[in-house]
Amino acid sequence: MKNIVILGSTGSIGTSSLSVMEGLGPDYRVLAMSANRNTELFLQQIHTFKPRFAAVLDPAAYETLKTQIPQGTQLLPPEMESLTFLASLPSADLIINGLVGAVGFKPLIAAIKAGKTIALANKEPMVMAGKTVMQECRRWNATIIPVDSEPSAMFQCMEGTDANSYDQVNKSISRVFLTASGGPFAKRTDSLDTVTPAEALNHPRWKMGKKITIDSATLMNKGFEAIEIMNLFSLPEEKVQIVIHPQSLIHSAVEYVDGAILAEMSEPDMRIPIQYAITYPKRMPSPVKPLNLFQAQKLEFFEPDFERFPCLELALAAQAKGSIFPAVLSAADEVAVDAFLKEQIKFTDIPKLIYSVLKDTYGTSSQHITLNQAAEADAWGREKALAHLAEKKYTKAIL
Ligand SMILES: NC(=O)c1ccc[n+]([C@@H]2O[C@H](COP(=O)([O-])OP(=O)(O)OC[C@H]3O[C@@H](n4cnc5c(N)ncnc54)[C@H](OP(=O)(O)O)[C@@H]3O)[C@@H](O)[C@H]2O)c1
Known part of the structure; x- marks a missing residue:
C-alpha cells in the first residue's frame, strides 16, 4: 500500500492526481490533502477519499470547514506548519506537491528533510533555488520525481539512471x-498590447491553473x-x-x-x-x-521568438546570473501575473515589471545560495514588484 499526500488537491494537478488515484485501486491511498479556498470541492474530495488529515491555509475556509469535516479526518489549523506537517508525515510514502508559486517552497523543504519521495509539479521552488534543493535531496536521501510533463518526459527518457547521479x-x-x-499567441503576428486575461487564459492544448496558463502565454x-x-x-x-x-x-x-x-x-x-x-x-x-x-499526421518544430516573448530571455538571463536572481524572477512573475489577471497592467507589461525588479536586484551573481537566502529573495522580489507596480516604475523599463 502506498500512502499519498496531495498538497493542492483542489487545483488542476490535484484533481488530476485524484482522478489517477481513483483508477489505481486499493494499493494507493490518499493519506492527507490540502487546499486553500475552494471549500466546496475540498469537502467533496474529503468525503470521497477519506484522508486521515486535511488542511486549508485560508482562515475563512477553515472556519467554513471546521464544523463539516466527517469523522475519521482531522482538520489542521490554517497555517504553514500544517502543510509542512503533511509534507513530512512519517507514514507518507509519496508527497505530491501541486501547490502553485512560492507557497510550495517550505512544504517541499520539509518533505526533503524528512527524506521523502516527492512528485513535484510545483516548479517555482526549483526556479528559486533548484541547485540547493537538489543538494538537500542528496543530504537527506530524498528523491524528486518530476510531474511537469516536460521534465517528466526527460526523466522517462533517462530511465534507468539514478536520480541523484x-x-x-x-x-x-x-x-x-x-x-x-x-501558448495561445504563438501564431499571432499583431501587437500583444491589448491581449485580455480571457484570451491569455485560452490555452490551445492544456487545461491548467491560471498562473501557469498566463506563464505559458508569455x-x-x-x-x-x-x-x-x-x-x-x-x-x-x-x-x-x-x-x-x-x-x-x-x-x-x-x-x-x-x-x-x-x-x-x-x-x-x-x-x-x-x-x-x-x-x-x-x-x-x-x-x-x-x-x-x-x-x-504532422509534427512541427520551430525556434522560439525571444523578441516577441521577452520573458524567456529574462528567465535564461536570471539563471545565468545565478545567486538570488532566479528567486527574484519567480517572485516578480507571481506579482506581475496577478496584476495582469486583475487588469492592473497590460500583457506586455508583465516582462517590463519583472525586468524593472531584476535590474534593482541586490548582490552579485554566484552559483550558491542557501534555502533561507532564496526565501528572503522571494520576499524581497515580491515587495519590490508591488512597489514598482504602485509607482508604475515598470513603464520606464526598456527591454
Ligand atoms: N496544471 C498543470 O497542468 C500543470 C502542469 C505542469 C506543472 N504545473 C505546476 O504545478 C503547480 C500547480 O499548478 P495548477 O495548475 O494545478 O495550479 P492551480 O490549479 O491554481 O492549483 C493550485 C492549488 O494550490 C492551492 N493553493 C493556492 N494558493 C495557496 C496558498 N496560498 N496556500 C495553500 N494552498 C494554495 C489551491 O487551493 P484552492 O484551489 O483551494 O484555492 C489549489 O489546490 C504550479 O507550480 C504549476 O506551474 C501545473
Missing part, C-alpha cells in the same frame, strides 16, 4: 529538447522549465534547446552523444506524468486515451 548521465547526453506548445513557463531541468538534471544551458512544437505530442526529448534521440510522446494529458510519478518505477494502465499516430 545525473552528473554521470550527463556525460552521455549531448542535448535535451525542451518542447513548448507556444513563455515564462518555458523559461521556468529550462531553469527547472538545468537544476534537476545538472544540465548546462548550452545543452538545452527550447523547441516550439504546436501539436504538444512530444513532451520533450533527450539526445545522446551517439546521435540517438529518445522522445516521450502521448496525448497532452497530465494524468500520464502524474501517474508515472505515483507508480514509479512501475507502469500501470491509465485512463488517458492512447495516441493515434495516424490522426496526429
Whole structure:
C-alpha cells in the first residue's frame, strides 16, 4: 500500500492526481490533502477519499470547514506548519506537491528533510533555488520525481539512471529538447498590447491553473522549465534547446552523444506524468486515451521568438546570473501575473515589471545560495514588484 499526500488537491494537478488515484485501486491511498479556498470541492474530495488529515491555509475556509469535516479526518489549523506537517508525515510514502508559486517552497523543504519521495509539479521552488534543493535531496536521501510533463518526459527518457547521479548521465547526453506548445499567441503576428486575461487564459492544448496558463502565454513557463531541468538534471544551458512544437505530442526529448534521440510522446494529458510519478518505477494502465499516430499526421518544430516573448530571455538571463536572481524572477512573475489577471497592467507589461525588479536586484551573481537566502529573495522580489507596480516604475523599463 502506498500512502499519498496531495498538497493542492483542489487545483488542476490535484484533481488530476485524484482522478489517477481513483483508477489505481486499493494499493494507493490518499493519506492527507490540502487546499486553500475552494471549500466546496475540498469537502467533496474529503468525503470521497477519506484522508486521515486535511488542511486549508485560508482562515475563512477553515472556519467554513471546521464544523463539516466527517469523522475519521482531522482538520489542521490554517497555517504553514500544517502543510509542512503533511509534507513530512512519517507514514507518507509519496508527497505530491501541486501547490502553485512560492507557497510550495517550505512544504517541499520539509518533505526533503524528512527524506521523502516527492512528485513535484510545483516548479517555482526549483526556479528559486533548484541547485540547493537538489543538494538537500542528496543530504537527506530524498528523491524528486518530476510531474511537469516536460521534465517528466526527460526523466522517462533517462530511465534507468539514478536520480541523484545525473552528473554521470550527463556525460552521455549531448542535448535535451525542451518542447513548448507556444501558448495561445504563438501564431499571432499583431501587437500583444491589448491581449485580455480571457484570451491569455485560452490555452490551445492544456487545461491548467491560471498562473501557469498566463506563464505559458508569455513563455515564462518555458523559461521556468529550462531553469527547472538545468537544476534537476545538472544540465548546462548550452545543452538545452527550447523547441516550439504546436501539436504538444512530444513532451520533450533527450539526445545522446551517439546521435540517438529518445522522445516521450502521448496525448497532452497530465494524468500520464502524474501517474508515472505515483507508480514509479512501475507502469500501470491509465485512463488517458492512447495516441493515434495516424490522426496526429504532422509534427512541427520551430525556434522560439525571444523578441516577441521577452520573458524567456529574462528567465535564461536570471539563471545565468545565478545567486538570488532566479528567486527574484519567480517572485516578480507571481506579482506581475496577478496584476495582469486583475487588469492592473497590460500583457506586455508583465516582462517590463519583472525586468524593472531584476535590474534593482541586490548582490552579485554566484552559483550558491542557501534555502533561507532564496526565501528572503522571494520576499524581497515580491515587495519590490508591488512597489514598482504602485509607482508604475515598470513603464520606464526598456527591454
Ligand atoms: N496544471 C498543470 O497542468 C500543470 C502542469 C505542469 C506543472 N504545473 C505546476 O504545478 C503547480 C500547480 O499548478 P495548477 O495548475 O494545478 O495550479 P492551480 O490549479 O491554481 O492549483 C493550485 C492549488 O494550490 C492551492 N493553493 C493556492 N494558493 C495557496 C496558498 N496560498 N496556500 C495553500 N494552498 C494554495 C489551491 O487551493 P484552492 O484551489 O483551494 O484555492 C489549489 O489546490 C504550479 O507550480 C504549476 O506551474 C501545473
